[in-house]
Amino acid sequence: MNKKKIGIGMGTWAWGNKLVWGYKPETDDILLKKTFFDAIDGGLDLVDTADSYGTGNLFGQSEKLIGNFLEELPKRKLKKITIATKLAPFPWRIGRNGFNHAFQESNKRLRGHIKRAQLHWSTSRYAPWQEEQLLNGLGDLYEKGLIQEIGLSNTGPKRLCFLYQKLKERGIKITSIQMQFSLLTKPTLEDEKIKNLCIEHNIEYLAYSPLALGILAIKPNKSPKPKTFLRQKLFQNILPKTIELRKLLTNIGEKYSASQAQVALNWIRSHGAKPIVGIRNPLQAKDAISALNWSLTKREKERLDFYRNSCLANMPQNPFTSP
Template sequence: MSKKKIGIGFGTWAWGNKLVWGYKSETDDILLKKTFFDAIDGGLDLVDSADSYGTGSLFGQSEKLIGDFLEEFPKRKLKKITIATKLAPFPWRIGRNGLNKAFQESNRRLKGNMTRVQLHWSTFRYAPWQEEQLLNGLGDLYEKGLIKEIGLSNTGPKRLHFLYQKMKERGIKINSIQMQLSLLTKPSLEDENIKNICAENKIEYLAYSPLGLGILTIPPNKSPKNTTFLRQKLFQRILPKTIELRKLMNNIAKKYSASQAQVALNWVRSHGAKPIVGIRNPSQAKDAISALNWSLTKSEKEKLDFFRSKCLANMPQNPFTSP
């Protein structure tokens, strides 16, 4: 069983449509702040965001809210957590200095509490030259003492190995890699290769969407309607084909007096990765914290692995993920 803890993801979607459409009230802020504080106090030790979480006038809003919350957070507790954000390699952010302005703006929104900067996705499939230049630019900021840690996201094993070695030649370590991983992601050799590279080089393996956009939390006898068109279509496709998997998860959850969400999180942890779970309210924070109190047995992990391999529906893969 992995001893890795759990991180929290604070994307725009994490606080629902009120923020997306701009109707955020003071009550929402209070609830979010309590959720955030409860999660950290409970032992969730990484906060993940991105400068692209929020569009239009809400661009960077996730980072801004986190920065506001951290201002009220005791400094002694701040030292125990990692505040990570991702900078988007948009087509107009080019050259070695392409992320400099974005970094400065994210750092301002986070009130200087940024621990780790991650390249949000790989540009290898459409602009391979851009990826290495931007990463070298982050390396320059690291050498100037402006960045403490560097991470990658949506980068396959071949590029991970290549970029890790490139940065190692400069004496700079890549601290983490963030990939989509859950019981609903299709098993692949790439998964194992990334896991091995991370283990060999002490790279933190972070797993986003560990709950499969909430599908893995739904009891096998339930089929709820979703509020958005895209999620509704996704649920219609995946839910009927995951009943057996969710039955197994439900049975394991009952054994530990836990939730299916906890089973999904602990499956990710059993694969040596740290899940990043999106939370919207204190009860979800409490549920994620409870997953730290127990572990899957080897037999349970293997059964879940088997049902995952036989699952007839999977989450869509990120199109930007490199080889």
């Protein structure tokens, strides 16, 4: 697992700019392009998106933006990064060829640069047969040379073992798995099993929502009010119960002249995982890049582990995560 790098999560690029912030294409797309280029120049080496990032008229919008930016990226830089997209196992995507059209459309939006295709979530709780067939379909894309790597997302240890073995029988390995992982995810035995399986099988462990929707970057004495109702309720519940944890992030950050976000990202890296951080402007890109320049000490990691284990509030678990 690569503990030195950080990935870029593009989930908010479809919805945030166009649906929440008051989208202005003449300025916003330029800002996003600069953010993207700065991140790549700074050493962030994984670009993670999904075909379901954007709905209605905005379906696939994140992939479209990335594809446009990639066309302007010099080939020498393009070779250094991995373009990964997640394909959603919607109920109508069934059978071994269920992802074929979705992949073709995603690859078109991403200008033919998809290196890694990922199953967006596990269907093992409600349609295990669908998941296995779709995974075989990804295996077919791999064998045809249309993708170089296969990844999973929101897949628990039991299902990971099953799917890993299925692909292994075809001589194909699972390259990565994405799970929600941060200082505010609830510590579980399943999470430890996932990390151990990643080490055993040389699978890259990717941590999405590493800053817990930005909560871990909020100053201990601040209580901002988000624009959406769901986030307001979440912040009301979590912010008062995480003041001490956020104070610790601030104190550790002062030692390195670093932000709380950098400390939270480096805590993830200290656990052998690669954080996929959402960045919306050049300042956030610069902050994430700066986290690559230093690492937590063993003592600092242990202190953060202790506060995580004793924290009175946690982020909601993803309901699509399988056993």
